[in-house]
Amino acid sequence: xxxxIRLGSDGAELATADPWMLALTPPEAPTAxxxxxxxxxxxxxxxxxxxxxxxSADAVCLQPDEEAEQLEPYLAVLPLIAVHFPTFRDGRxxxxxxxLRTRLGWQGELRAVGDVLRDQLSHMRQCGFDAFAVREDKSxxxxxxxxxxxxxxxxxxxxxxxxxxxxxxGL
Amino acid sequence: xxxxxxxxxxxxxxxxxxxxxxxxxxxxxxxxxxxFLPLRLQNGLYLQRHAYMLRVAIPYGTLSADQLRTLASIxxxxxxxxxxxxxxxxxxxxxxxLEQVPDILDRLAQVDMHAIQTSGNCVRxxxxxxxxxVAADEVLDPRPLAEILRQWSTxxxxxxxxxxKFKIALCSATEDRAAVMMHDIGLYLYRDANGEMLFDVMVxxxxxxxxxxxxxxxxxxxxxxxxxxxxxxxxxxxxxxxRDNKYKARIKIxxxxxxxxxxxxxxxxxxxxxxxxxxxxxxxxxxxxxxxFVPPAYVPQPATDLGYGTALAQDAQxxxxxxxxxxxxxxxxxxxxxxxxxxxxxxxxxxxxxxQMEQVADLAERFGFGEIRVAHEQNLVLPDIAKAYLYRFxxxxxxxxxxxxxxxxxxxxIACPGGDYCSLANAKSIPVAQAIQHRFADQTLLQDLGxxxxxxxxxxxxxxxxxxxxxxxxxxxxxxxxWYQFTIGGTQGKQSALGKVIGPAFSAAEVPDVIAHLxxxxxxxxxxxxxxxxxxxxxxxEPFKARVYQREEVRA
Numbered sequence: 001x002x003x004x005i006r007l008g009s010d011g012a013e014l015a016t017a018d019p020w021m022l023a024l025t026p027p028e029a030p031t032a033x034x035x036x037x038x039x040x041x042x043x044x045x046x047x048x049x050x051x052x053x054x055x056s057a058d059a060v061c062l063q064p065d066e067e068a069e070q071l072e073p074y075l076a077v078l079p080l081i082a083v084h085f086p087t088f089r090d091g092r093x094x095x096x097x098x099x100l101r102t103r104l105g106w107q108g109e110l111r112a113v114g115d116v117l118r119d120q121l122s123h124m125r126q127c128g129f130d131a132f133a134v135r136e137d138k139s140x141x142x143x144x145x146x147x148x149x150x151x152x153x154x155x156x157x158x159x160x161x162x163x164x165x166x167x168x169x170g171l
Numbered sequence: 172x173x174x175x176x177x178x179x180x181x182x183x184x185x186x187x188x189x190x191x192x193x194x195x196x197x198x199x200x201x202x203x204x205x206x207f208l209p210l211r212l213q214n215g216l217y218l219q220r221h222a223y224m225l226r227v228a229i230p231y232g233t234l235s236a237d238q239l240r241t242l243a244s245i246x247x248x249x250x251x252x253x254x255x256x257x258x259x260x261x262x263x264x265x266x267x268x269l270e271q272v273p274d275i276l277d278r279l280a281q282v283d284m285h286a287i288q289t290s291g292n293c294v295r296x297x298x299x300x301x302x303x304x305v306a307a308d309e310v311l312d313p314r315p316l317a318e319i320l321r322q323w324s325t326x327x328x329x330x331x332x333x334x335x336k337f338k339i340a341l342c343s344a345t346e347d348r349a350a351v352m353m354h355d356i357g358l359y360l361y362r363d364a365n366g367e368m369l370f371d372v373m374v375x376x377x378x379x380x381x382x383x384x385x386x387x388x389x390x391x392x393x394x395x396x397x398x399x400x401x402x403x404x405x406x407x408x409x410x411x412x413x414r415d416n417k418y419k420a421r422i423k424i425x426x427x428x429x430x431x432x433x434x435x436x437x438x439x440x441x442x443x444x445x446x447x448x449x450x451x452x453x454x455x456x457x458x459x460x461x462x463x464f465v466p467p468a469y470v471p472q473p474a475t476d477l478g479y480g481t482a483l484a485q486d487a488q489x490x491x492x493x494x495x496x497x498x499x500x501x502x503x504x505x506x507x508x509x510x511x512x513x514x515x516x517x518x519x520x521x522x523x524x525x526x527q528m529e530q531v532a533d534l535a536e537r538f539g540f541g542e543i544r545v546a547h548e549q550n551l552v553l554p555d556i557a558k559a560y561l562y563r564f565x566x567x568x569x570x571x572x573x574x575x576x577x578x579x580x581x582x583x584x585i586a587c588p589g590g591d592y593c594s595l596a597n598a599k600s601i602p603v604a605q606a607i608q609h610r611f612a613d614q615t616l617l618q619d620l621g622x623x624x625x626x627x628x629x630x631x632x633x634x635x636x637x638x639x640x641x642x643x644x645x646x647x648x649x650x651x652x653x654w655y656q657f658t659i660g661g662t663q664g665k666q667s668a669l670g671k672v673i674g675p676a677f678s679a680a681e682v683p684d685v686i687a688h689l690x691x692x693x694x695x696x697x698x699x700x701x702x703x704x705x706x707x708x709x710x711x712x713e714p715f716k717a718r719v720y721q722r723e724e725v726r727a
Contacts, residue, residue, distance in 0.1 A: 059614045064414075074707055087331070088206075088209075089209055089292070089332055090332065090407055090414060091292075091329075091330070091331065091332025091333055091334075092409060092410055093413075094328065094331075094332065094409070095329055095406055095409045095410050096332075096410075098329050098406075103444060116380050117206060119193065119202075119206070120332075122328070123328035123329075124328075126328040127328055127329055127549055134177055139464035150181075150182055150185040150186065150326065151182075151185060151188065152179075152181050152182040152185070153179055153180075153323040153326070153328070154182070154325050154326070154327070155322075155323045155324075155327045155398075155450075156449060156450060157328050158328070161397070161448070161449055162449045163323065163449060163450055164178060164322070165452070165453065165455075165459075166449055166453070168178075
């Protein structure tokens with residue numbers, strides 16, 4: 001189990017069936033579709049995928065020191081993008097998510113993986129994540145409580161591009 | 172001053188509930204200390220040497236009388252009867268129980284206050300001139316834009332886990348009283364010939380282990396682009412700032428590594444994407460916020476007040492206090508008054524008792540318009556006092572023990588809490604400050620020395636801003652004992668300069684003598700009414716070093 005929360009059209013739910021396997025070191029004989037580092041992903045793709053003619057069977061995991069922009073040529077063929085939080089104190093993943101959603105136009109699943117914890121989920125959600133692989137030793141059910149966050153956002157985010165001053169009056 | 176609306180109140184109330192839940196989960200063991208640490212820091216809660224310390228936000232240093240009374244009640248009910256005003260215009264309480272923090276935050280929320288982002292690797296309290304809105308030399312009022320920035324940076328989801336803390340200051344007066352050049356982003360606000368509000372944006376300043384003054388990154392930024400431009404700087408920093416070493420993680424290190432031109436190109440490339448988007452400020456939003464800062468109902472004052480003139484003529488102590496502790500006001504007949512939190516004796520710089528806070532709140536209502544400011548020099552300012560009331564005001568301030576006439580003088584010491592409280596400190600600050608104040612208690616000597624800023628930090632983190640003190644003292648640890656390193660020639664403002672180290676460090680007992688030697692050299696070398704810092708700039712370090720260390724050699 002990936003301890004996964006996914007946002008759907010009916011709100012957030014615990015994902016009971018999730019086939020993906022995070023494999024930052026690729027296994028010899030994979031039994032599930034893999035989420036790979038960008039370099040591993042590139043090495044495993046066919047020419048057709050790299051030319052954008054065929055969808056990839058593998059997903060990519062961005063590390064904090066990688067540029068979100070490097071995925072731009074492949075967005076059409078990627079089934080899922082994961083962003084790795086090696087520690088929850090490393091905030092680069094928030095900007096990567098913001099860029100993927102608002103600048104690069106990524107519409108598919110954007111999954112937070114790694115040190116993903118209840119108290120950061122609402123910030124991740126606002127930056128555009130729609131799936132959260134909660135750290136293994138924590139309860140995903142409990143983490144769901146952190147997803148809503150606060151009702152007021154002064155500034156703006158990937159899911160609310162207008163700052164509060166352009167939304168006033170609607171409370 | 173700014174008044175909360177339903178959005179502001181909802182955010183603060185929900186934040187209290189959120190933190191109450193986080194504290195409960197920490198106490199139950201559900202959250203590890205490692206997981207809890209950034210959460211509590213983002214709510215201003217540090218674990219210090221003896222207890223938790225709670226730092227409460229005072230946005231751009233502005234308080235109402237009721238808010239100050241609430242701060243007094245917290246000092247009395249949850250601490251040991253006093254609070255410590257900081258160099259970031261905030262207040263901190265040093266003896267706090269974790270279990271009680273949610274109740275303290277609740278009480279703060281009742282008066283539209285909070286402790287959000289007073290610590291942690293996020294955008295901190297926005298600071299500005301303590302005389303904002305009232306100073307005679309002000310070009311325009313920076314508070315509406317400071318408030319707009321405060322709101323925008325509060326719980327901004329993308330920028331809560333930056334590489335390191337991030338400090339922003341604004342100034343829009345001829346004299347920079349907000350130490351703008353030692354901030355991560357510094358904003359000089361002014362109007363052009365057409366009346367348009369513009370910013371000169373500075374970036375990459377900061378003290379700490381590697382003190383650097385900021386550099387200009389963009390001139391004449393139209394005010395409407397304030398948020399998008401700051402967002403661009405923060406995004407570049409969040410993505411590219413170093414995270415491998417906390418001492419190299421501030422934006423100043425990134426700016427230095429890339430060079431200001433290359434850093435500016437990165438920011439411009441990012442800004443290009445967002446500058447004309449929804450973050451662009453509107454006239455309506457500016458007007459909405461600015462309406463909170465309309466001037467109070469000043470009463471026209473006579474050109475000369477006879478009673479005030481008589482008091483000045485007859486009471487030399489009052490005259491001295493007026494000269495030192497009042498500041499020119501933009502409205503004729505009014506002044507801004509600085510109440511010194513540094514009377515000497517047993518009181519650490521910046522410490523104010525609950526009773527005094529209540530007395531100041533009363534003074535603000537009785538003589539002013541119920542508003543109080545916190546200066547980054549850790550003093551309290553009452554911005555609007557009519558000269559006609561000044562003598563009675565002074566008498567009341569004397570009774571409260573808040574009328575020490577030492578603003579800008581050697582005993583107006585700026586000091587962090589130091590090793591008495593702070594677990595980061597290498598050395599104590601407070602006893603050193605007290606020893607200096609004791610040594611220079613003589614008013615005649617003190618007045619003769621004139622304007623000298625003295626800043627003490629207990630460690631490299633430089634909370635006492637020692638690098639920009641005319642005399643800076645840094646606590647250092649040498650094989651487990653406490654030593655003090657001196658810098659001289661530092662200065663804040665538009666001509667900011669970092670002080671230079673004069674030589675090997677001294678023991679605590681030697682510090683007052685060192686200051687006395689520095690003062691002696693100054694008095695011998697000064698030309699007419701030249702200030703200490705100008706004498707240092709003119710004659711250099713050598714005469715000072717020679718005197719201070721000559722004595723060392725003789726004794727050795």
